Amino acid sequence: MDFSLEPRTPGCLILTPIFCILHMKNTKNDLTDLPKQYNPSDAEDKWYAYWEENGFFHSEPDGREPYTVVIPPPNVTGVLHMGHMLNNTIQDVLVRRARMQGKNACWVPGTDHASIATEAKVVQKLRKEGIKKSDLSRDEFLEHAWAWTEEHGGIILQQLRKLGASCDWDRTRFTLEEELYDSVIDCFIDLYERGYIYRGLRMINWDPQAKTALSDEEVIHKEVQSKLYHVEYNIAGSDESVTIATTRPETILADTGVCVHPEDERYRHLIGKTVIIPMVEREVPVIADKYVDPEYGTGCLKVTPAHDVNDYEIGQRHGLDVIDMFHEDGTVSEAGIFYIGEDRFEARKRIVKDLEKSGQLVRVEEIRNKVGYSERTDAVIEPRLSLQWFCRMKELAEPALENVMNGNIRFHPEKFTNTYSHWMENIRDWCISRQLWWGQRIPAWYFGDGDDEYVIAKTAEEALRKAREKSGRELTKDELRQDEDVLDTWFSSWLWPITVFNGMKEPDNEEISYYYPTQTLVTAPEIMFFWVARMIMAGYAFRGEKPFSDVYYHGIVRDEKRRKMSKSLGNSPDPLELIARYGADGTRVGMLFSSPAGNDLLFDTALCEQGRNFSNKIWNAFRFLSMNMEEDESYTPSREIDPESLADRWMESRLHQTVLAMDRDFDRYRLNEALQKIYSLIWDDFCDWYIEMIKPEEQGANIPKQRLERALGFFESLMKLLHPFMPFLTEEIWHRIRNRSKTDAIMVSEWPKADPDSVDTDSLELFRTVQQMVSAVRNIQAEMGISPKQTLNLTLKPKNSILADKLAGAEWIFRKLLPAGSFTVDEAASKPGAAAAAVVDGSELYIPLEGLIDLEKERERIQKEIDNTKGFLTSVEKKLGNRQFTDNAPEDVVERERNKQSDATAKLEKLNALLAELGV
RNA sequence: GGGCGCUUAGCUCAGUUGGUUCAGAGCACCUGCCUUACAAGCAGGGGGUCACAGGUUCGAAUCCUGUAGCGCCCACCA
Numbered sequence A: 001m002d003f004s005l006e007p008r009t010p011g012c013l014i015l016t017p018i019f020c021i022l023h024m025k026n027t028k029n030d031l032t033d034l035p036k037q038y039n040p041s042d043a044e045d046k047w048y049a050y051w052e053e054n055g056f057f058h059s060e061p062d063g064r065e066p067y068t069v070v071i072p073p074p075n076v077t078g079v080l081h082m083g084h085m086l087n088n089t090i091q092d093v094l095v096r097r098a099r100m101q102g103k104n105a106c107w108v109p110g111t112d113h114a115s116i117a118t119e120a121k122v123v124q125k126l127r128k129e130g131i132k133k134s135d136l137s138r139d140e141f142l143e144h145a146w147a148w149t150e151e152h153g154g155i156i157l158q159q160l161r162k163l164g165a166s167c168d169w170d171r172t173r174f175t176l177e178e179e180l181y182d183s184v185i186d187c188f189i190d191l192y193e194r195g196y197i198y199r200g201l202r203m204i205n206w207d208p209q210a211k212t213a214l215s216d217e218e219v220i221h222k223e224v225q226s227k228l229y230h231v232e233y234n235i236a237g238s239d240e241s242v243t244i245a246t247t248r249p250e251t252i253l254a255d256t257g258v259c260v261h262p263e264d265e266r267y268r269h270l271i272g273k274t275v276i277i278p279m280v281e282r283e284v285p286v287i288a289d290k291y292v293d294p295e296y297g298t299g300c301l302k303v304t305p306a307h308d309v310n311d312y313e314i315g316q317r318h319g320l321d322v323i324d325m326f327h328e329d330g331t332v333s334e335a336g337i338f339y340i341g342e343d344r345f346e347a348r349k350r351i352v353k354d355l356e357k358s359g360q361l362v363r364v365e366e367i368r369n370k371v372g373y374s375e376r377t378d379a380v381i382e383p384r385l386s387l388q389w390f391c392r393m394k395e396l397a398e399p400a401l402e403n404v405m406n407g408n409i410r411f412h413p414e415k416f417t418n419t420y421s422h423w424m425e426n427i428r429d430w431c432i433s434r435q436l437w438w439g440q441r442i443p444a445w446y447f448g449d450g451d452d453e454y455v456i457a458k459t460a461e462e463a464l465r466k467a468r469e470k471s472g473r474e475l476t477k478d479e480l481r482q483d484e485d486v487l488d489t490w491f492s493s494w495l496w497p498i499t500v501f502n503g504m505k506e507p508d509n510e511e512i513s514y515y516y517p518t519q520t521l522v523t524a525p526e527i528m529f530f531w532v533a534r535m536i537m538a539g540y541a542f543r544g545e546k547p548f549s550d551v552y553y554h555g556i557v558r559d560e561k562r563r564k565m566s567k568s569l570g571n572s573p574d575p576l577e578l579i580a581r582y583g584a585d586g587t588r589v590g591m592l593f594s595s596p597a598g599n600d601l602l603f604d605t606a607l608c609e610q611g612r613n614f615s616n617k618i619w620n621a622f623r624f625l626s627m628n629m630e631e632d633e634s635y636t637p638s639r640e641i642d643p644e645s646l647a648d649r650w651m652e653s654r655l656h657q658t659v660l661a662m663d664r665d666f667d668r669y670r671l672n673e674a675l676q677k678i679y680s681l682i683w684d685d686f687c688d689w690y691i692e693m694i695k696p697e698e699q700g701a702n703i704p705k706q707r708l709e710r711a712l713g714f715f716e717s718l719m720k721l722l723h724p725f726m727p728f729l730t731e732e733i734w735h736r737i738r739n740r741s742k743t744d745a746i747m748v749s750e751w752p753k754a755d756p757d758s759v760d761t762d763s764l765e766l767f768r769t770v771q772q773m774v775s776a777v778r779n780i781q782a783e784m785g786i787s788p789k790q791t792l793n794l795t796l797k798p799k800n801s802i803l804a805d806k807l808a809g810a811e812w813i814f815r816k817l818l819p820a821g822s823f824t825v826d827e828a829a830s831k832p833g834a835a836a837a838a839v840v841d842g843s844e845l846y847i848p849l850e851g852l853i854d855l856e857k858e859r860e861r862i863q864k865e866i867d868n869t870k871g872f873l874t875s876v877e878k879k880l881g882n883r884q885f886t887d888n889a890p891e892d893v894v895e896r897e898r899n900k901q902s903d904a905t906a907k908l909e910k911l912n913a914l915l916a917e918l919g920v
Numbered sequence B: 001g002g003g004c005g006c007u008u009a010g011c012u013c014a015g016u017u018g019g020u021u022c023a024g025a026g027c028a029c030c031u032g033c034c035u036u037a038c039a040a041g042c043a044g045g046g047g048g049u050c051a052c053a054g055g056u057u058c059g060a061a062u063c064c065u066g067u068a069g070c071g072c073c074c075a076c077c078a
Helices: A040-053 A082-100 A115-128 A138-152 A155-163 A178-193 A249-254 A309-318 A344-357 A394-405 A416-425 A460-471 A510-515 A525-543 A575-593 A605-627 A646-667 A671-694 A705-722 A727-737 A761-784 A801-809 A811-817 A855-881 A883-888 A891-918
Strands: A066-070 A104-108 A197-207 A212-214 A219-235 A241-246 A257-260 A274-276 A283-288 A300-303 A361-374 A382-391 A410-412 A444-446 A454-456 A518-523 A548-553 A792-797 A820-825 A835-840 A843-848
Touching (some): A040 A575, A040 A727, A066 A082, A066 A510, A082 A104, A082 A155, A082 A575, A082 A671, A115 A138, A155 A575, A178 A197, A178 A525, A197 A361, A212 A382, A219 A249, A219 A344, A241 A249, A241 A300, A249 A344, A257 A309, A283 A309, A300 A309, A394 A416, A394 A525, A410 A416, A416 A525, A444 A460, A525 A548, A575 A605, A575 A727, A605 A705, A646 A671, A646 A705, A646 A761, A671 A705, A671 A811, A761 A792, A761 A801, A761 A811, A761 A835, A761 A843, A761 A855, A801 A811, A801 A820, A855 A883, A855 A891, A883 A891
Parallel strands (some): A066 A104, A066 A518, A257 A283, A410 A548, A518 A548
Antiparallel strands (some): A197 A212, A197 A382, A219 A274, A219 A361, A274 A283, A444 A454, A792 A843, A835 A843
């Protein structure tokens, strides 16, 4: 195996390796170099190349705490779809944040050889070229497969770069590369020696299209409309007959018995007699077994041990013959006697006709039943008796179950532990051999005439030695035959967190010791059994330790109609087109906005649009700040706030508040909530209020230098908090805000520290009052139809003197946000005649509107307020009037209600007074 | 057949320990604004019996029981 995953770069994906440090232009109001709209594609390739060139993605073991994530390896020949987009966006957000927190973040990328899927694709491709797989030798076929893999392999990894994935590309692995291949073989041998792996004749799930055995997990049961055929079987040596119901009449040809319930009076007399199978005229015994449900069908069961799991078991119990009537491709074999060479479903049609002709088809009933389909080929699964390799699971499952149930491994959302435990408690042996060529070949070597004698060995040499030892014969190399089959893909994937660090071959190497156990696995619940559960088992089996601490299950990406996005439906947007249209950042935000853990994502491009708009908002916020820079002046963003400025104190508090909340969200894997918080902080708080407040007093003037530097300081922190979600834009802004050294990237900057002491609740509260007052004025402007430019004289009547001082100090804010002519704060103010008024938080505000006011409208406004307040007050008073409440509720709750009551009462009084002044 | 989950504004969904205007957010919608960062924008606004029926409690979107509808997982009923 000499396959290197050197990324092959398709033309459309060439990354621009050109990088130049951007210098901020301090050209006042010269916006020629800053377009009004943010253009993501310019920035994205540039910054990705920058990150890669500076080795920011690469991790080496060191003294820091590791944060390791292994990618769920996509199929090597796959292309990026929306599911990958979501999966990898989430991983990237987690990894980027961990990196900024100072952890040694290591995200290991790679691809999966996807045995059955890839082989199917290669077979299909060869068929188009007129080559049948059966015409090729194993080696010839593998050559084609490798060629295909090299041609298509790694495209998906290139595409992940477009998304911004901060994978450690130096660590890219492939499940079929030599080291991993070897590890899988070692694993097989080890489990064999420990007694977990055995070879046996079992009823397995056969895929007649792929011509291979499958595990139980690869069978999908679907409910379908079927026909239940009632067929008459004659009793030998009598005129009597029994009617038997079956959904698969073609298998009549392989019947070797008829079974009834031992206590079924209708059929008791038949037990021990002989029945003649229709068509083939074979005489088979009538047996009794409690398995039969007398209520179902006719209460009489035909037994086909070779083609049904239950029938096989019944056959075993009663010593029935086993007649296998199908070839491996599902066509009828010689053993079927009739319809030889016909497909199973064709044979079914024909036998129904023939039975009808012979008068043995009694009736046909429409029913709904479950039929198993191959997960990969969608072929109807044929239960088939076959010699396969199995892995015994019960003991392996024990620690895997225990450590999830006791919280050592946490699932997010937690509800999936139920599904997991249910499966683990009922786990069955795993069929691990596949009749394919693309995969790790089973290291079993047969000698002698049959398949009974074999040894397990890694190499032919070793096998020969062992075989000689075991047989006591001087065997030659030619007498050894290696098993033709390969291992289930998942038999290599379950080692992924170990083998990417070479932990099978060198269990104590520095890397595995440092990076393992990994931290978070991000995947879909669909593959919980295929992969997650098995990785946990392998973790304990081979390292005595969990493979990861947390599993984040995300949902399926669906379209607006809740249909799963798929190629065949054609309802899946091309991720690269989305990135081209909305930017990688916009697309990432769109994916995360509506995607709490565990929930399906109803994808809508409107969400990406929102993400793109957000990019533009940030871009323009930066554009505005840069407009205010003096030419030839250098600016150093500052996190020293002006303690005199309410705007600064408030913004500082909001920042710390948000960091605290985001950290909590991240700890609980609520990524969308963390995103929404930083989104709102930037848009609603920083842009809509903070920037508005620091705008220059006069047109044409610039924001004073220190104030601008503080704004830039805030902006930098905001960009850091946003970086895990929108890596490209934030990096772009980061470098534009100030000239930086080549290695000073936001992606390796420090995540803001959450400090509860920096949350100044007084300032938050005061600013909230100011906001409400400003909004009240704006409401009056809107409702009265007053132009926002119309100068207003503003009088505030605060509820107390402390607030009076504070509001007086905030005059500049009111003036900045409102077209205030005069501004008065007076505890003893009385309302001017023709004025609009509002009550905010116990304080009043008046706007004289001589000539502008519509008294009737104003009355309506006030009356509406009164009605609302009254409603609120009565509900509070009702509560307080209830003795049960005041006696039983905690003191502070009652106290709160009392406060509400007095506040509302006061407000109501004021409003009534205002209304009275307006006259009736 | 067994298990798990969901039902909150037109749509998609938050709502943690039952108690702060808790009935919210985004989108959509309505009104007014091209206010020199941003119309991909700004300001203002309307909209919900929290699926239904009971119960526990001073108090329920939140806890319990039942009903209906929907979804998912598991299972060998011909």
